[in-house]
Amino acid sequence: MAKPMEQYTWRDIPIGCVVDEPGNARQYKTGDWKSQRPVVDTAKCIKCGVCWVFCPDAAIYKNEEGHYLANLDYCKGCGICARECWTGCITMVEEEK
Ligand code: SF4
């Protein structure tokens, strides 16, 4: 018979956990969690890539013009890129949906 939930501890969690299949992280659109999103003013961006270095979710990519933009499917809206961008060309705005 199963124990009540409050009696479980972390030791009861099975060792090792793979959700679905290995290497499937791209299938999960973690960007749905965000409440804000970064908007880049490409006229002010100097294409240095600092935002790319600091993004903890590897959600920033370089487009064909060499600008660094957030992939909103994976960006969690933490705002680190906006804080680290030394030209101040990233603004965090409220997510609309
Ligand atoms: S807001 Fe956070 S997760 Fe989104 S691109 Fe910037 S640093 Fe990455």
Ligand code: SF4
């Ligand atoms: S840190 Fe700012 S200036 Fe540098 S690439 Fe990113 S958005 Fe552009």
